[in-house]
Amino acid sequence: MELRLKEKLRAIKKVLMSGNTIRIGTHTRDQLIKRGYSKRDILHCIFTGQITEVQRGMNYYANKVCPTYVIAGRDTFENPIVVVISDEGNNLFSLVTIMPPIDKNRFEETIS
Numbered sequence: 001m002e003l004r005l006k007e008k009l010r011a012i013k014k015v016l017m018s019g020n021t022i023r024i025g026t027h028t029r030d031q032l033i034k035r036g037y038s039k040r041d042i043l044h045c046i047f048t049g050q051i052t053e054v055q056r057g058m059n060y061y062a063n064k065v066c067p068t069y070v071i072a073g074r075d076t077f078e079n080p081i082v083v084v085i086s087d088e089g090n091n092l093f094s095l096v097t098i099m100p101p102i103d104k105n106r107f108e109e110t111i112s
Helices: 003-016 028-035 039-048
Strands: 050-061 064-075 080-089 092-099
Touching: 003 028, 003 039, 003 050, 003 064, 028 092, 039 064, 039 092, 050 080
Parallel strands: none
Antiparallel strands: 050 064, 064 080, 080 092
C-alpha cells in the first residue's frame, strides 16, 4: 500500500510540474485565505509531504465519489500543514481543504 501512495504523490507532483493545476473551488479558496495560507503553501506541502490517509468522498467537479488523499507536509515557513486533494481521474485533481494539523491521533506533527 505504501508504494502505491508514493506513486500517487509522484503523479500529483508530475501534474503540477507539467504546468497543469489543481482545481480550487470558491469555498475552499475562501477557507485558504481565512486560514492565512497561499497557493505556494499548497505546493510546498505537496512537494515536502507525504500521503498519510486515503479517504473516499463526493467530488463536486467530477460529480462522483473519488479517492481523496490527505498530505501532511510543511508550508513555506516550514510549519506543519495538511492539504487534502481529491483525485477526479485522468490526472485531474481538486483541493478539498488546507488546514493546520491539530489532531495528534492522525498526524505525527501538530501545531498544538
